[in-house]
Amino acid sequence: MNITSIHHIAIICSDYTTSKDFYTNILGLKIIQEVYRTERDSYKLDLSLNGVYVIELFSFPNPPKRASRPEAQGLRHLAFEVEDIEETHGYLQDKKIFTEAIRIDEFTGKNFFFIEDPDKLPIEFYEK
CATH class of the missing domain: 3.10.180.10 (2,3-Dihydroxybiphenyl 1,2-Dioxygenase, domain 1)
Structure with a gap:
Protein backbone atom coordinates (compact mmCIF):
# COMPACT_ATOMS: atom_id res chain seq x y z
CA MET A 1 0.00 0.00 0.00
CA ASN A 2 1.26 3.47 -0.89
CA ILE A 3 -0.92 6.31 0.44
CA THR A 4 0.23 9.59 -1.10
CA SER A 5 -2.16 12.18 0.37
CA ILE A 6 -5.64 12.82 1.71
CA HIS A 7 -7.98 12.99 -1.28
CA HIS A 8 -10.93 14.83 0.30
CA ILE A 9 -13.08 15.29 3.37
CA ALA A 10 -16.85 14.74 3.09
CA ILE A 11 -19.22 16.90 5.13
CA ILE A 12 -23.00 16.49 5.34
CA CYS A 13 -24.77 19.75 6.13
CA SER A 14 -28.29 20.52 7.34
CA ASP A 15 -28.80 23.72 5.32
CA TYR A 16 -27.06 23.51 1.95
CA THR A 17 -27.37 27.21 1.04
CA THR A 18 -25.97 28.38 4.40
CA SER A 19 -23.09 25.89 4.36
CA LYS A 20 -22.25 26.62 0.72
CA ASP A 21 -22.05 30.32 1.58
CA PHE A 22 -19.88 29.63 4.66
CA TYR A 23 -17.34 27.42 2.87
CA THR A 24 -17.13 29.55 -0.29
CA ASN A 25 -17.73 33.16 0.75
CA ILE A 26 -16.40 33.09 4.34
CA LEU A 27 -13.60 30.51 4.11
CA GLY A 28 -12.86 31.20 0.44
CA LEU A 29 -12.87 27.67 -0.95
CA LYS A 30 -13.48 27.51 -4.70
CA ILE A 31 -16.24 25.54 -6.40
CA ILE A 32 -14.98 22.82 -8.73
CA GLN A 33 -18.35 21.25 -9.48
CA GLU A 34 -21.89 21.34 -8.12
CA VAL A 35 -24.45 18.66 -8.93
CA TYR A 36 -27.97 17.87 -7.80
CA ARG A 37 -28.74 14.16 -7.54
CA THR A 38 -32.50 13.84 -8.03
CA GLU A 39 -32.68 10.20 -6.94
CA ARG A 40 -31.18 11.14 -3.55
CA ASP A 41 -32.69 14.64 -3.24
CA SER A 42 -29.12 15.67 -2.56
CA TYR A 43 -26.59 18.28 -3.61
CA LYS A 44 -22.88 17.46 -3.90
CA LEU A 45 -20.49 20.40 -3.99
CA ASP A 46 -16.80 19.78 -4.73
CA LEU A 47 -14.55 22.45 -3.22
CA SER A 48 -10.87 23.23 -3.63
CA LEU A 49 -8.25 25.10 -1.61
CA ASN A 50 -5.35 26.61 -3.57
CA GLY A 51 -6.34 24.47 -6.55
CA VAL A 52 -6.39 21.23 -4.55
CA TYR A 53 -9.65 19.28 -4.19
CA VAL A 54 -10.34 19.13 -0.43
CA ILE A 55 -14.03 19.00 0.55
CA GLU A 56 -17.21 17.34 -0.69
CA LEU A 57 -20.19 19.17 0.79
CA PHE A 58 -23.41 17.12 0.76
CA SER A 59 -27.03 17.84 1.54
CA PHE A 60 -29.42 15.02 2.40
CA PRO A 61 -33.01 15.15 3.61
CA ASN A 62 -33.13 14.99 7.43
CA PRO A 63 -29.55 13.99 8.30
CA PRO A 64 -29.04 13.03 11.98
CA LYS A 65 -27.44 15.68 14.18
CA ARG A 66 -23.83 15.45 15.38
CA ALA A 67 -23.75 13.62 18.73
CA SER A 68 -21.63 16.13 20.67
CA ARG A 69 -18.77 18.52 20.32
CA PRO A 70 -15.94 17.68 19.90
CA GLU A 71 -15.36 14.41 21.70
CA ALA A 72 -17.94 12.25 19.91
CA GLN A 73 -16.55 9.11 18.34
CA GLY A 74 -15.45 9.72 14.76
Missing part, protein backbone atom coordinates in the same frame (compact mmCIF):
# COMPACT_ATOMS: atom_id res chain seq x y z
CA LEU A 75 -14.17 12.89 13.11
CA ARG A 76 -13.13 15.33 15.82
CA HIS A 77 -12.51 18.46 13.77
CA LEU A 78 -11.26 19.91 10.49
CA ALA A 79 -8.06 22.01 10.63
CA PHE A 80 -6.73 24.62 8.20
CA GLU A 81 -3.17 25.95 8.26
CA VAL A 82 -2.89 29.75 8.02
CA GLU A 83 0.00 32.17 7.60
CA ASP A 84 -1.23 34.80 10.08
CA ILE A 85 -3.37 33.52 12.96
CA GLU A 86 -4.28 36.99 14.27
CA GLU A 87 -5.33 38.22 10.83
CA THR A 88 -7.47 35.10 10.33
CA HIS A 89 -9.02 35.53 13.78
CA GLY A 90 -9.88 39.17 13.07
CA TYR A 91 -11.24 38.40 9.60
CA LEU A 92 -13.64 35.78 10.96
CA GLN A 93 -14.78 38.10 13.75
CA ASP A 94 -15.45 40.82 11.15
CA LYS A 95 -17.64 38.27 9.31
CA LYS A 96 -19.63 37.79 12.56
CA ILE A 97 -18.29 34.25 13.08
CA PHE A 98 -17.89 33.36 16.76
CA THR A 99 -14.21 32.62 17.39
CA GLU A 100 -12.67 31.04 20.44
CA ALA A 101 -9.66 32.79 21.94
CA ILE A 102 -6.29 32.17 20.34
CA ARG A 103 -4.39 29.52 22.29
CA ILE A 104 -0.88 28.12 22.18
CA ASP A 105 -0.23 24.44 21.41
CA GLU A 106 1.81 23.28 24.39
CA PHE A 107 3.77 20.80 22.27
CA THR A 108 4.61 22.91 19.20
CA GLY A 109 4.39 26.46 20.55
CA LYS A 110 2.15 27.39 17.59
CA ASN A 111 -1.02 29.47 17.91
CA PHE A 112 -4.46 28.09 17.07
CA PHE A 113 -8.17 28.68 17.63
CA PHE A 114 -11.53 27.11 16.81
CA ILE A 115 -14.78 28.17 15.17
CA GLU A 116 -17.83 26.13 14.16
CA ASP A 117 -19.35 25.73 10.72
CA PRO A 118 -23.13 26.28 10.37
CA ASP A 119 -23.75 22.72 11.64
CA LYS A 120 -21.44 23.09 14.65
CA LEU A 121 -18.59 21.06 13.08
CA PRO A 122 -15.47 22.29 14.89
CA ILE A 123 -12.96 23.96 12.57
CA GLU A 124 -9.45 24.73 13.76
CA PHE A 125 -7.12 27.36 12.32
CA TYR A 126 -3.49 26.51 13.02
CA GLU A 127 -0.52 28.81 12.56
CA LYS A 128 2.03 27.77 9.92
Whole structure:
Protein backbone atom coordinates (compact mmCIF):
# COMPACT_ATOMS: atom_id res chain seq x y z
CA MET A 1 0.00 0.00 0.00
CA ASN A 2 1.26 3.47 -0.89
CA ILE A 3 -0.92 6.31 0.44
CA THR A 4 0.23 9.59 -1.10
CA SER A 5 -2.16 12.18 0.37
CA ILE A 6 -5.64 12.82 1.71
CA HIS A 7 -7.98 12.99 -1.28
CA HIS A 8 -10.93 14.83 0.30
CA ILE A 9 -13.08 15.29 3.37
CA ALA A 10 -16.85 14.74 3.09
CA ILE A 11 -19.22 16.90 5.13
CA ILE A 12 -23.00 16.49 5.34
CA CYS A 13 -24.77 19.75 6.13
CA SER A 14 -28.29 20.52 7.34
CA ASP A 15 -28.80 23.72 5.32
CA TYR A 16 -27.06 23.51 1.95
CA THR A 17 -27.37 27.21 1.04
CA THR A 18 -25.97 28.38 4.40
CA SER A 19 -23.09 25.89 4.36
CA LYS A 20 -22.25 26.62 0.72
CA ASP A 21 -22.05 30.32 1.58
CA PHE A 22 -19.88 29.63 4.66
CA TYR A 23 -17.34 27.42 2.87
CA THR A 24 -17.13 29.55 -0.29
CA ASN A 25 -17.73 33.16 0.75
CA ILE A 26 -16.40 33.09 4.34
CA LEU A 27 -13.60 30.51 4.11
CA GLY A 28 -12.86 31.20 0.44
CA LEU A 29 -12.87 27.67 -0.95
CA LYS A 30 -13.48 27.51 -4.70
CA ILE A 31 -16.24 25.54 -6.40
CA ILE A 32 -14.98 22.82 -8.73
CA GLN A 33 -18.35 21.25 -9.48
CA GLU A 34 -21.89 21.34 -8.12
CA VAL A 35 -24.45 18.66 -8.93
CA TYR A 36 -27.97 17.87 -7.80
CA ARG A 37 -28.74 14.16 -7.54
CA THR A 38 -32.50 13.84 -8.03
CA GLU A 39 -32.68 10.20 -6.94
CA ARG A 40 -31.18 11.14 -3.55
CA ASP A 41 -32.69 14.64 -3.24
CA SER A 42 -29.12 15.67 -2.56
CA TYR A 43 -26.59 18.28 -3.61
CA LYS A 44 -22.88 17.46 -3.90
CA LEU A 45 -20.49 20.40 -3.99
CA ASP A 46 -16.80 19.78 -4.73
CA LEU A 47 -14.55 22.45 -3.22
CA SER A 48 -10.87 23.23 -3.63
CA LEU A 49 -8.25 25.10 -1.61
CA ASN A 50 -5.35 26.61 -3.57
CA GLY A 51 -6.34 24.47 -6.55
CA VAL A 52 -6.39 21.23 -4.55
CA TYR A 53 -9.65 19.28 -4.19
CA VAL A 54 -10.34 19.13 -0.43
CA ILE A 55 -14.03 19.00 0.55
CA GLU A 56 -17.21 17.34 -0.69
CA LEU A 57 -20.19 19.17 0.79
CA PHE A 58 -23.41 17.12 0.76
CA SER A 59 -27.03 17.84 1.54
CA PHE A 60 -29.42 15.02 2.40
CA PRO A 61 -33.01 15.15 3.61
CA ASN A 62 -33.13 14.99 7.43
CA PRO A 63 -29.55 13.99 8.30
CA PRO A 64 -29.04 13.03 11.98
CA LYS A 65 -27.44 15.68 14.18
CA ARG A 66 -23.83 15.45 15.38
CA ALA A 67 -23.75 13.62 18.73
CA SER A 68 -21.63 16.13 20.67
CA ARG A 69 -18.77 18.52 20.32
CA PRO A 70 -15.94 17.68 19.90
CA GLU A 71 -15.36 14.41 21.70
CA ALA A 72 -17.94 12.25 19.91
CA GLN A 73 -16.55 9.11 18.34
CA GLY A 74 -15.45 9.72 14.76
CA LEU A 75 -14.17 12.89 13.11
CA ARG A 76 -13.13 15.33 15.82
CA HIS A 77 -12.51 18.46 13.77
CA LEU A 78 -11.26 19.91 10.49
CA ALA A 79 -8.06 22.01 10.63
CA PHE A 80 -6.73 24.62 8.20
CA GLU A 81 -3.17 25.95 8.26
CA VAL A 82 -2.89 29.75 8.02
CA GLU A 83 0.00 32.17 7.60
CA ASP A 84 -1.23 34.80 10.08
CA ILE A 85 -3.37 33.52 12.96
CA GLU A 86 -4.28 36.99 14.27
CA GLU A 87 -5.33 38.22 10.83
CA THR A 88 -7.47 35.10 10.33
CA HIS A 89 -9.02 35.53 13.78
CA GLY A 90 -9.88 39.17 13.07
CA TYR A 91 -11.24 38.40 9.60
CA LEU A 92 -13.64 35.78 10.96
CA GLN A 93 -14.78 38.10 13.75
CA ASP A 94 -15.45 40.82 11.15
CA LYS A 95 -17.64 38.27 9.31
CA LYS A 96 -19.63 37.79 12.56
CA ILE A 97 -18.29 34.25 13.08
CA PHE A 98 -17.89 33.36 16.76
CA THR A 99 -14.21 32.62 17.39
CA GLU A 100 -12.67 31.04 20.44
CA ALA A 101 -9.66 32.79 21.94
CA ILE A 102 -6.29 32.17 20.34
CA ARG A 103 -4.39 29.52 22.29
CA ILE A 104 -0.88 28.12 22.18
CA ASP A 105 -0.23 24.44 21.41
CA GLU A 106 1.81 23.28 24.39
CA PHE A 107 3.77 20.80 22.27
CA THR A 108 4.61 22.91 19.20
CA GLY A 109 4.39 26.46 20.55
CA LYS A 110 2.15 27.39 17.59
CA ASN A 111 -1.02 29.47 17.91
CA PHE A 112 -4.46 28.09 17.07
CA PHE A 113 -8.17 28.68 17.63
CA PHE A 114 -11.53 27.11 16.81
CA ILE A 115 -14.78 28.17 15.17
CA GLU A 116 -17.83 26.13 14.16
CA ASP A 117 -19.35 25.73 10.72
CA PRO A 118 -23.13 26.28 10.37
CA ASP A 119 -23.75 22.72 11.64
CA LYS A 120 -21.44 23.09 14.65
CA LEU A 121 -18.59 21.06 13.08
CA PRO A 122 -15.47 22.29 14.89
CA ILE A 123 -12.96 23.96 12.57
CA GLU A 124 -9.45 24.73 13.76
CA PHE A 125 -7.12 27.36 12.32
CA TYR A 126 -3.49 26.51 13.02
CA GLU A 127 -0.52 28.81 12.56
CA LYS A 128 2.03 27.77 9.92
